[in-house]
Amino acid sequence: MTPEELSATIRSALLAGIDDSDFQLSPFDVPEVRVERPRQKDHGDWATNVAMQLAKKAGSNPREFATTLVERLLEDPGIEAAEVAGPGFINIRLAKGVAGELARGIVDYGKDYGRGESLTGTTVNLEFVSANPTGPVHLGGARWAAVGDSLARLLEFHGATVIREYYFNDHGSQIDNFARSLLAAIRGEDTPENGYGGDYIQEIANQVLIQAMEAGEKDPLELPEEEAQEFFRKRGVHLMFDQVKESLHQFGVDFDVYFHEESLHRSGKVEKALEELKASGALYESEGAWWLRSTDQGDEKDRVVVKSDGNAAYIAGDIAYIRDKHERGADLCIYLLGADHHGYIARLKAAAAALGYDPDSVEVIIGQLVSLVKDGQPVRMSKRAGTVVTMEDLVDAVGVDAARYALARSSADSTIDIDLDLLASATNANPVFYVQYAHARSAGVARNAAEYGIRREDGFDPAQLEHDTEAALLGILGEFPRIVTQAVEFREQHRVARYLEDVAAAFNQWYDRTRVTPQGDEEITDLHRTRLWLNDAAGQVLRNGLHLLGVSAPERM
Template sequence: MTPAELSEALRAALTAAVDDGTFALDAAAIPAVVHVERPRQREHGDWATNIAMQLGKKAGTNPRAFAEELARRLSGVPGIGAVDVAGPGFLNITLDTAAAGGLARAIVEAGSAYGRSQALTGQNINLEFVSANPTGPIHIGGVRWAAVGDSLARVLGAAGAEVTREYYFNDHGAQIDRFARSLLARARGEEAPEDGYGGQYISDIADQVLARRRETGEPDPLTLPDDEAQEIFRAVGVDLMFGEIKAKLHDFRVEFDVYFHEDHLHESGAVDRAVSRLRELGHVFEADGATWLRTTAFGDDKDRVVIKSDGEAAYISGDLAYYLDKRERGFDRVIIMLGADHHGYIGRMMAMCAAFGDTPGVNLEILIGQMVNLVKDGEPVRMSKRAGTIVTIDDLVDAVGVDAARYSLARSAANSSLDIDLDLLTTATNENPVFYVQYAHARTVNVARNAADSGVHRADGFDPSLLDHPSETVLLGSLAELPRVIAQAAELREPHRVARYLEELASAYHKWYDQRRVTPFGDEAVSDVHRTRLWLNDATRQVLANGLDLLGVSAPERM
């Protein structure tokens, strides 16, 4: 019996009690999914629920009495061995051995679909992450958002949401001008401007701009007036830099559905439309020759200038236009992932959301990530050889590989600072979390391979009642948790929960492996015991693979 099947059994018992008048409840009060969870103490059963405490008073009865009635109705459900009422109304449910063991077959048959749900079905989510300016390589903070953002998109999709991954391509503004001036200076053999960009990559791109012009037979930009030369280095240099960013993200297993250009907002009139909409809603006013948005009416610490007195659009105007554009494209939820230096950005963005008539925290969510530090030989890794002043995606991937990089960045809550020990991530030990989980998967494959060589095949038999060893009970309980973990990770926007779950599952599997054999020993004949354990082994392999896929990490068959 899966947790979903148990939840449905609880819901059926509730519905029956409402229909026959035992519970004085409106049928609408019964949740679509009755939440069950693993008790902290094994002796309290396989599953527990507090549904009686949620609904007892609404039904005009004592929660414990409500729970006792539910227990009576559940006691006859096939697969449920015992139901106990604890404390003020907790229900502790113990499955019979066969029902608990049946989960192994259910997982194998579900395959890659196991753990997925329809919890977020109907939600159309725009998830914006990374969005590094095309003025240099992706720095380590952006790499963290690449790993976390892509994993979050996978988790949200597994929970039933429609997710669009979006990259905001910032190709408008002063930083692009500084980038172009830096390229032009390097092409001329000069030092970059004081406010410009340094690093070897600037020289590399400047050389590529000149080479591209030679290939196309176009005039050498160094022979042109400064403004024309700078425009060429801006257009071609940004294109080259962004192409490199895309390639690095692709190699990091991160793809985007939409690359949205900031220039489009200004060229299409989107800014004017957004300001007009807010003016119609009564939230725009004129003062000191400028156009303002009255964000203080929605909790911001001060009103914000939208159009400056010289007629130029202020920075927030792009945010207004971009948010409205996303909503008009049909996204009911907009999630934006930003770095630690954007914490002060939240108030004005939520005020903007409210000014449009939307609900902050629902239609718009902002996730703030904290700093990442790389450590090698006990010392911080300070800078990139190529970028000169920052640690980049190449520094991390070159040191530990894509799998370890993605896993290590995604396994901790993004709103906490993170130290990554490069030495640890290159070791083949149990202390290395990605190795520990991947090795568990490789071990399940090896066990299945050895089983086949010994004549043990799943198709020849399955008796779930034989999975009665304590290590099997623990392993089955851990396998059953994947749907809940995915749903919770999606709801809380915390993909790191998947990584921590996989480590717990790997631990349960390694302990089971040490105590139970899938292949016959010596002259022992192949029996249903071996075949049934093979089902459990293969169920573990499937869950590990499903979980690793949610993190964008490979599930190796050999290590």
């Protein structure tokens, strides 16, 4: 019996009690029943506080409500024991063999085990990374790549249609500074003020010049200053962004849409949106400028949208961009932004409200900083990008799997130090190695079983899974759908990573204390076959969870 099946059983008992007037409630009062593993193993397999949730509404005290519910639960043959504890908790022990049925269920569900439907029919525009095309993806962008792609996978696992989007910031002074830097590099001049340095600038500038020569174009160095800068801007940005896309692809992250900020301005969408908001009163004029009423959504102050000189502020593009996303079919727009964008939460919600959309159709996740540590000291290791640590640096040091896992296993709103020595080590202290090795170990057990002629289809007796480690492993495997649901609901991919480490720990304890294959002259029995089901179930959960993080599940290590 899975936790979801037990929850449904408890809910059915509540509804039956309502029909029989045991509980003075409406069926609409009954929530989705949540069950959790008790902290102490001897308290049972599962526990629920649903009686404490509903007792007051039913005009009863929690213990009395729980006692009545327990009587109904004990009528189910799948429940061996149920008792009231504390102020109204219900501890439940499943009938012998019922818990073991979970192993077969997980294997039968396969890659769909843990899948949900909470977002079916919802189109999510998920924007992440969106680094300016003025240099390689830095470490913060790498974190967003790992977190964003993991969130996309989770949302899809719960039925959403996810559009992975990269906002190409090709409008503004940063691109001009990039072009000036390329031109200075090819001329052998110092990096201009507010420009970009590093070996990659020289490399891009050289490529621009080589391509021009190969195409038989006029030497850009002979062009007037403004034309030469435009020459390097257009070609240099294209080359730089090709490198960014290739780096992300090698990291296992690809996007459905690369949206150009310049297109908003060039198409007139920014001007059109602002004129409509002025006409509707969503913008107001003060001190010669136009302001968005962002304080209505909790912002600390209203934001200037059109400056007193008549030029649009950066938020003007944001407003038009929100409309564009919705017009392309997005029901929910999720932005993953850096730590310096905390003020964007209220202003983006205010922009959505001003456009007539539900402000909750916009979500902003703010990420914190990442640093590398080696030998206990901060690392500055990029030769190509000057003082910036890039995604490629991290991948070169520890590999894609370790990098993605390390960046995704912590909450996005926490700062993290990545220990390069730890991630490069093949030890249990390395979390990604620990989880991947558990999966490889389960694959090894399956191979050994096949050599002995042990086949799952020849027998299954869940009542024989009586070892303490088997109960513990089954219990944690049953938690996977709930963990995934929470990760989706709270947009917290790290819950999956931390859960997988718990699965690996429970699996290793079971592996150390039981055997799937016979010893000596021991005959093969249904116990061996049933344990193979459990082994394969654990491997499936590890595999499903690693896939949600974009990390491979090796069969040999």
